[in-house]
Amino acid sequence: MDSPWVIDNTNILLRLVLSLVLGGIIGWERERSNHAAGLRTHILVCMGSSLIMLLSVYGFSDFVDEVNVRIDPARLATAVITGIGFLGAGTILFTGKSITGLTTAASIWVVGAIGLAVGAGFYFAAVVSTLLIIVNLVVFNKLEQRYIRGSKMHLISVHAANAPGLLDGLSDMLNNKGFVIKKLIVNERSSVPYGEAQPAVPGLEISLHVLTDRKFDPVDLTKQIRELGGVTMVTAE
Structure with missing residues:
Protein backbone atom coordinates (compact mmCIF):
# COMPACT_ATOMS: atom_id res chain seq x y z
CA MET A 1 0.00 0.00 0.00
CA ASP A 2 1.32 3.43 -0.88
CA SER A 3 2.35 5.68 1.98
CA PRO A 4 -0.05 8.60 2.66
CA TRP A 5 3.00 10.75 3.44
CA VAL A 6 4.57 10.47 -0.03
CA ILE A 7 3.50 12.21 -3.26
CA ASP A 8 5.07 12.10 -6.72
CA ASN A 9 6.06 15.09 -8.82
CA THR A 10 3.16 14.61 -11.24
CA ASN A 11 0.60 15.07 -8.47
CA ILE A 12 2.50 18.05 -7.10
CA LEU A 13 2.38 19.70 -10.54
CA LEU A 14 -1.31 18.87 -10.91
CA ARG A 15 -2.22 20.46 -7.60
CA LEU A 16 -0.19 23.61 -8.19
CA VAL A 17 -1.64 24.09 -11.69
CA LEU A 18 -5.18 23.47 -10.42
CA SER A 19 -4.69 26.03 -7.67
CA LEU A 20 -3.47 28.50 -10.30
CA VAL A 21 -6.59 27.91 -12.42
CA LEU A 22 -9.10 28.08 -9.56
CA GLY A 23 -7.50 31.13 -7.99
CA GLY A 24 -7.28 32.78 -11.41
CA ILE A 25 -11.00 32.28 -12.06
CA ILE A 26 -11.95 34.17 -8.92
CA GLY A 27 -9.20 36.73 -9.42
CA TRP A 28 -10.36 37.40 -12.98
CA GLU A 29 -13.81 38.34 -11.68
CA ARG A 30 -12.28 40.71 -9.12
CA GLU A 31 -9.95 42.19 -11.77
CA ARG A 32 -12.84 42.69 -14.18
CA SER A 33 -14.74 44.58 -11.47
CA ASN A 34 -11.68 46.79 -10.85
CA HIS A 35 -11.08 45.80 -7.24
CA ALA A 36 -7.88 46.29 -5.28
CA ALA A 37 -6.91 42.59 -5.30
CA GLY A 38 -7.20 41.15 -8.79
CA LEU A 39 -6.02 38.28 -10.95
CA ARG A 40 -2.38 37.96 -9.91
CA THR A 41 -3.07 38.49 -6.21
CA HIS A 42 -5.67 35.72 -6.05
CA ILE A 43 -3.44 33.36 -8.04
CA LEU A 44 -0.51 33.97 -5.70
CA VAL A 45 -2.65 33.46 -2.60
CA CYS A 46 -4.17 30.23 -3.93
CA MET A 47 -0.88 28.78 -5.15
CA GLY A 48 0.94 29.80 -1.99
CA SER A 49 -1.71 28.17 0.19
CA SER A 50 -1.56 25.01 -1.90
CA LEU A 51 2.24 24.90 -1.70
CA ILE A 52 2.22 25.36 2.07
CA MET A 53 -0.36 22.58 2.43
CA LEU A 54 1.79 20.30 0.28
CA LEU A 55 4.79 21.13 2.45
CA SER A 56 2.82 20.55 5.64
CA VAL A 57 1.56 17.12 4.56
CA TYR A 58 4.42 15.76 2.48
CA GLY A 59 7.45 17.92 3.19
CA PHE A 60 8.50 16.09 6.35
CA SER A 61 7.86 12.52 5.23
CA ASP A 62 11.49 11.58 5.97
CA PHE A 63 10.84 12.09 9.67
CA VAL A 64 7.56 10.17 9.98
CA ASP A 65 9.18 7.04 11.35
CA GLU A 66 11.27 8.88 13.91
CA VAL A 67 10.31 8.01 17.48
CA ASN A 68 10.30 11.52 18.91
CA VAL A 69 8.74 13.28 15.88
CA ARG A 70 5.03 14.01 15.66
CA ILE A 71 3.66 14.98 12.24
CA ASP A 72 0.73 17.44 12.26
CA PRO A 73 -0.45 18.25 8.69
CA ALA A 74 -2.78 21.01 9.91
CA ARG A 75 -0.16 23.05 11.72
CA LEU A 76 1.07 25.11 8.75
CA ALA A 77 -2.48 25.37 7.37
CA THR A 78 -3.64 27.29 10.44
CA ALA A 79 -0.80 29.76 9.96
CA VAL A 80 -1.96 30.38 6.37
CA ILE A 81 -5.43 31.42 7.51
CA THR A 82 -3.94 33.87 10.01
CA GLY A 83 -1.54 35.35 7.47
CA ILE A 84 -4.24 35.83 4.85
CA GLY A 85 -6.23 37.81 7.40
CA PHE A 86 -3.54 40.50 7.37
CA LEU A 87 -3.47 40.52 3.56
CA GLY A 88 -7.26 40.87 3.34
CA ALA A 89 -7.21 43.75 5.80
CA GLY A 90 -5.15 45.72 3.29
CA THR A 91 -8.05 45.70 0.80
CA ILE A 92 -10.54 47.18 3.29
CA LEU A 93 -10.82 50.95 2.99
CA PHE A 94 -12.67 53.45 5.20
CA THR A 95 -13.40 56.49 3.06
CA GLY A 96 -15.09 58.57 5.73
CA LYS A 97 -18.59 57.74 4.53
CA SER A 98 -18.50 53.97 4.07
CA ILE A 99 -16.35 50.85 4.29
CA THR A 100 -15.36 49.18 1.03
CA GLY A 101 -13.36 46.10 0.13
CA LEU A 102 -14.98 43.60 2.49
CA THR A 103 -16.06 41.30 -0.36
CA THR A 104 -12.59 41.35 -1.90
CA ALA A 105 -11.03 40.61 1.50
CA ALA A 106 -13.42 37.68 1.88
CA SER A 107 -12.55 36.43 -1.62
CA ILE A 108 -8.84 36.45 -0.73
CA TRP A 109 -9.58 34.47 2.42
CA VAL A 110 -11.70 31.87 0.63
CA VAL A 111 -9.13 31.57 -2.19
CA GLY A 112 -6.60 30.68 0.49
CA ALA A 113 -8.99 27.98 1.71
CA ILE A 114 -9.33 26.66 -1.86
CA GLY A 115 -5.55 26.49 -2.15
CA LEU A 116 -5.35 24.50 1.07
CA ALA A 117 -8.03 22.12 -0.21
CA VAL A 118 -6.18 21.57 -3.48
CA GLY A 119 -2.91 21.01 -1.66
CA ALA A 120 -4.58 18.39 0.53
CA GLY A 121 -6.08 16.63 -2.49
CA PHE A 122 -9.73 17.69 -2.04
CA TYR A 123 -10.19 18.45 -5.72
CA PHE A 124 -13.97 18.09 -5.83
CA ALA A 125 -14.52 20.41 -2.86
CA ALA A 126 -12.12 22.98 -4.31
CA VAL A 127 -13.73 23.00 -7.78
CA VAL A 128 -17.30 23.13 -6.44
CA SER A 129 -16.36 25.92 -4.01
CA THR A 130 -14.85 27.93 -6.88
CA LEU A 131 -18.03 27.60 -8.94
CA LEU A 132 -20.22 28.60 -5.99
CA ILE A 133 -17.99 31.61 -5.28
CA ILE A 134 -18.31 32.79 -8.88
CA VAL A 135 -22.11 32.42 -8.61
CA ASN A 136 -22.00 34.51 -5.44
CA LEU A 137 -19.76 37.25 -6.88
CA VAL A 138 -21.47 37.54 -10.27
CA VAL A 139 -25.07 36.33 -10.08
CA PHE A 140 -25.90 37.32 -6.51
CA ASN A 141 -24.26 40.71 -7.04
CA LYS A 142 -26.62 41.46 -9.93
CA LEU A 143 -29.62 40.23 -7.95
CA GLU A 144 -28.61 42.37 -4.98
CA GLN A 145 -28.23 45.50 -7.08
CA ARG A 146 -31.56 44.96 -8.81
CA TYR A 147 -33.85 43.66 -6.06
CA ILE A 148 -32.17 44.22 -2.69
CA ARG A 149 -30.69 47.64 -3.14
CA GLY A 150 -30.04 48.99 0.35
CA SER A 151 -29.50 52.54 1.47
Whole structure:
Protein backbone atom coordinates (compact mmCIF):
# COMPACT_ATOMS: atom_id res chain seq x y z
CA MET A 1 0.00 0.00 0.00
CA ASP A 2 1.32 3.43 -0.88
CA SER A 3 2.35 5.68 1.98
CA PRO A 4 -0.05 8.60 2.66
CA TRP A 5 3.00 10.75 3.44
CA VAL A 6 4.57 10.47 -0.03
CA ILE A 7 3.50 12.21 -3.26
CA ASP A 8 5.07 12.10 -6.72
CA ASN A 9 6.06 15.09 -8.82
CA THR A 10 3.16 14.61 -11.24
CA ASN A 11 0.60 15.07 -8.47
CA ILE A 12 2.50 18.05 -7.10
CA LEU A 13 2.38 19.70 -10.54
CA LEU A 14 -1.31 18.87 -10.91
CA ARG A 15 -2.22 20.46 -7.60
CA LEU A 16 -0.19 23.61 -8.19
CA VAL A 17 -1.64 24.09 -11.69
CA LEU A 18 -5.18 23.47 -10.42
CA SER A 19 -4.69 26.03 -7.67
CA LEU A 20 -3.47 28.50 -10.30
CA VAL A 21 -6.59 27.91 -12.42
CA LEU A 22 -9.10 28.08 -9.56
CA GLY A 23 -7.50 31.13 -7.99
CA GLY A 24 -7.28 32.78 -11.41
CA ILE A 25 -11.00 32.28 -12.06
CA ILE A 26 -11.95 34.17 -8.92
CA GLY A 27 -9.20 36.73 -9.42
CA TRP A 28 -10.36 37.40 -12.98
CA GLU A 29 -13.81 38.34 -11.68
CA ARG A 30 -12.28 40.71 -9.12
CA GLU A 31 -9.95 42.19 -11.77
CA ARG A 32 -12.84 42.69 -14.18
CA SER A 33 -14.74 44.58 -11.47
CA ASN A 34 -11.68 46.79 -10.85
CA HIS A 35 -11.08 45.80 -7.24
CA ALA A 36 -7.88 46.29 -5.28
CA ALA A 37 -6.91 42.59 -5.30
CA GLY A 38 -7.20 41.15 -8.79
CA LEU A 39 -6.02 38.28 -10.95
CA ARG A 40 -2.38 37.96 -9.91
CA THR A 41 -3.07 38.49 -6.21
CA HIS A 42 -5.67 35.72 -6.05
CA ILE A 43 -3.44 33.36 -8.04
CA LEU A 44 -0.51 33.97 -5.70
CA VAL A 45 -2.65 33.46 -2.60
CA CYS A 46 -4.17 30.23 -3.93
CA MET A 47 -0.88 28.78 -5.15
CA GLY A 48 0.94 29.80 -1.99
CA SER A 49 -1.71 28.17 0.19
CA SER A 50 -1.56 25.01 -1.90
CA LEU A 51 2.24 24.90 -1.70
CA ILE A 52 2.22 25.36 2.07
CA MET A 53 -0.36 22.58 2.43
CA LEU A 54 1.79 20.30 0.28
CA LEU A 55 4.79 21.13 2.45
CA SER A 56 2.82 20.55 5.64
CA VAL A 57 1.56 17.12 4.56
CA TYR A 58 4.42 15.76 2.48
CA GLY A 59 7.45 17.92 3.19
CA PHE A 60 8.50 16.09 6.35
CA SER A 61 7.86 12.52 5.23
CA ASP A 62 11.49 11.58 5.97
CA PHE A 63 10.84 12.09 9.67
CA VAL A 64 7.56 10.17 9.98
CA ASP A 65 9.18 7.04 11.35
CA GLU A 66 11.27 8.88 13.91
CA VAL A 67 10.31 8.01 17.48
CA ASN A 68 10.30 11.52 18.91
CA VAL A 69 8.74 13.28 15.88
CA ARG A 70 5.03 14.01 15.66
CA ILE A 71 3.66 14.98 12.24
CA ASP A 72 0.73 17.44 12.26
CA PRO A 73 -0.45 18.25 8.69
CA ALA A 74 -2.78 21.01 9.91
CA ARG A 75 -0.16 23.05 11.72
CA LEU A 76 1.07 25.11 8.75
CA ALA A 77 -2.48 25.37 7.37
CA THR A 78 -3.64 27.29 10.44
CA ALA A 79 -0.80 29.76 9.96
CA VAL A 80 -1.96 30.38 6.37
CA ILE A 81 -5.43 31.42 7.51
CA THR A 82 -3.94 33.87 10.01
CA GLY A 83 -1.54 35.35 7.47
CA ILE A 84 -4.24 35.83 4.85
CA GLY A 85 -6.23 37.81 7.40
CA PHE A 86 -3.54 40.50 7.37
CA LEU A 87 -3.47 40.52 3.56
CA GLY A 88 -7.26 40.87 3.34
CA ALA A 89 -7.21 43.75 5.80
CA GLY A 90 -5.15 45.72 3.29
CA THR A 91 -8.05 45.70 0.80
CA ILE A 92 -10.54 47.18 3.29
CA LEU A 93 -10.82 50.95 2.99
CA PHE A 94 -12.67 53.45 5.20
CA THR A 95 -13.40 56.49 3.06
CA GLY A 96 -15.09 58.57 5.73
CA LYS A 97 -18.59 57.74 4.53
CA SER A 98 -18.50 53.97 4.07
CA ILE A 99 -16.35 50.85 4.29
CA THR A 100 -15.36 49.18 1.03
CA GLY A 101 -13.36 46.10 0.13
CA LEU A 102 -14.98 43.60 2.49
CA THR A 103 -16.06 41.30 -0.36
CA THR A 104 -12.59 41.35 -1.90
CA ALA A 105 -11.03 40.61 1.50
CA ALA A 106 -13.42 37.68 1.88
CA SER A 107 -12.55 36.43 -1.62
CA ILE A 108 -8.84 36.45 -0.73
CA TRP A 109 -9.58 34.47 2.42
CA VAL A 110 -11.70 31.87 0.63
CA VAL A 111 -9.13 31.57 -2.19
CA GLY A 112 -6.60 30.68 0.49
CA ALA A 113 -8.99 27.98 1.71
CA ILE A 114 -9.33 26.66 -1.86
CA GLY A 115 -5.55 26.49 -2.15
CA LEU A 116 -5.35 24.50 1.07
CA ALA A 117 -8.03 22.12 -0.21
CA VAL A 118 -6.18 21.57 -3.48
CA GLY A 119 -2.91 21.01 -1.66
CA ALA A 120 -4.58 18.39 0.53
CA GLY A 121 -6.08 16.63 -2.49
CA PHE A 122 -9.73 17.69 -2.04
CA TYR A 123 -10.19 18.45 -5.72
CA PHE A 124 -13.97 18.09 -5.83
CA ALA A 125 -14.52 20.41 -2.86
CA ALA A 126 -12.12 22.98 -4.31
CA VAL A 127 -13.73 23.00 -7.78
CA VAL A 128 -17.30 23.13 -6.44
CA SER A 129 -16.36 25.92 -4.01
CA THR A 130 -14.85 27.93 -6.88
CA LEU A 131 -18.03 27.60 -8.94
CA LEU A 132 -20.22 28.60 -5.99
CA ILE A 133 -17.99 31.61 -5.28
CA ILE A 134 -18.31 32.79 -8.88
CA VAL A 135 -22.11 32.42 -8.61
CA ASN A 136 -22.00 34.51 -5.44
CA LEU A 137 -19.76 37.25 -6.88
CA VAL A 138 -21.47 37.54 -10.27
CA VAL A 139 -25.07 36.33 -10.08
CA PHE A 140 -25.90 37.32 -6.51
CA ASN A 141 -24.26 40.71 -7.04
CA LYS A 142 -26.62 41.46 -9.93
CA LEU A 143 -29.62 40.23 -7.95
CA GLU A 144 -28.61 42.37 -4.98
CA GLN A 145 -28.23 45.50 -7.08
CA ARG A 146 -31.56 44.96 -8.81
CA TYR A 147 -33.85 43.66 -6.06
CA ILE A 148 -32.17 44.22 -2.69
CA ARG A 149 -30.69 47.64 -3.14
CA GLY A 150 -30.04 48.99 0.35
CA SER A 151 -29.50 52.54 1.47
CA LYS A 152 -26.04 53.93 0.80
CA MET A 153 -24.14 56.80 2.32
CA HIS A 154 -22.85 59.59 0.07
CA LEU A 155 -20.72 62.66 0.75
CA ILE A 156 -21.65 66.05 -0.71
CA SER A 157 -19.39 69.07 -0.29
CA VAL A 158 -20.47 72.60 -1.21
CA HIS A 159 -18.42 75.80 -1.24
CA ALA A 160 -20.50 78.94 -1.45
CA ALA A 161 -20.66 82.63 -0.69
CA ASN A 162 -22.33 83.49 2.56
CA ALA A 163 -25.75 83.67 0.89
CA PRO A 164 -28.79 83.82 3.15
CA GLY A 165 -31.14 80.88 2.89
CA LEU A 166 -28.60 78.64 1.12
CA LEU A 167 -28.59 75.97 3.82
CA ASP A 168 -32.40 75.86 3.93
CA GLY A 169 -32.63 75.60 0.16
CA LEU A 170 -30.02 72.84 0.06
CA SER A 171 -31.81 70.91 2.80
CA ASP A 172 -35.22 71.20 1.09
CA MET A 173 -33.80 70.07 -2.25
CA LEU A 174 -32.15 66.99 -0.76
CA ASN A 175 -35.27 66.05 1.22
CA ASN A 176 -37.42 66.33 -1.90
CA LYS A 177 -35.05 63.97 -3.73
CA GLY A 178 -35.37 61.37 -0.97
CA PHE A 179 -32.03 61.98 0.76
CA VAL A 180 -31.78 61.73 4.53
CA ILE A 181 -29.15 64.03 6.04
CA LYS A 182 -27.23 62.03 8.65
CA LYS A 183 -24.39 64.45 9.31
CA LEU A 184 -23.92 68.15 8.56
CA ILE A 185 -20.73 70.20 8.94
CA VAL A 186 -20.67 73.94 8.25
CA ASN A 187 -17.38 75.87 8.30
CA GLU A 188 -16.86 79.54 7.66
CA ARG A 189 -14.16 80.13 5.09
CA SER A 190 -12.80 83.22 3.39
CA SER A 191 -11.34 83.36 -0.10
CA VAL A 192 -9.29 86.03 -1.83
CA PRO A 193 -9.80 86.46 -5.61
CA TYR A 194 -6.66 85.28 -7.38
CA GLY A 195 -4.36 88.09 -8.51
CA GLU A 196 -6.56 90.82 -7.07
CA ALA A 197 -5.75 93.05 -4.12
CA GLN A 198 -9.17 92.81 -2.54
CA PRO A 199 -10.31 91.89 0.95
CA ALA A 200 -11.21 88.29 1.60
CA VAL A 201 -14.73 87.26 0.60
CA PRO A 202 -16.61 85.48 3.40
CA GLY A 203 -18.11 82.13 2.50
CA LEU A 204 -19.23 78.73 3.71
CA GLU A 205 -17.95 75.19 3.34
CA ILE A 206 -20.80 72.72 3.81
CA SER A 207 -20.25 68.95 4.09
CA LEU A 208 -23.26 66.64 4.14
CA HIS A 209 -23.34 62.89 4.72
CA VAL A 210 -26.61 61.76 3.18
CA LEU A 211 -28.35 58.39 3.07
CA THR A 212 -30.54 57.26 0.19
CA ASP A 213 -31.96 54.05 -1.26
CA ARG A 214 -32.52 55.62 -4.67
CA LYS A 215 -30.21 55.74 -7.67
CA PHE A 216 -27.47 58.28 -7.06
CA ASP A 217 -26.74 60.50 -10.06
CA PRO A 218 -23.89 62.87 -9.10
CA VAL A 219 -24.09 64.83 -12.36
CA ASP A 220 -27.78 65.68 -12.01
CA LEU A 221 -27.40 66.43 -8.31
CA THR A 222 -24.43 68.72 -8.94
CA LYS A 223 -26.38 70.65 -11.59
CA GLN A 224 -29.28 71.26 -9.23
CA ILE A 225 -27.03 72.38 -6.39
CA ARG A 226 -25.18 74.75 -8.74
CA GLU A 227 -28.50 76.45 -9.48
CA LEU A 228 -28.78 77.54 -5.85
CA GLY A 229 -27.57 81.07 -5.29
CA GLY A 230 -23.99 81.67 -4.24
CA VAL A 231 -22.61 78.20 -4.89
CA THR A 232 -19.02 78.22 -6.22
CA MET A 233 -18.01 74.54 -6.01
CA VAL A 234 -19.75 71.19 -5.57
CA THR A 235 -18.41 67.66 -5.13
CA ALA A 236 -20.63 64.57 -4.85
CA GLU A 237 -19.49 60.99 -4.31
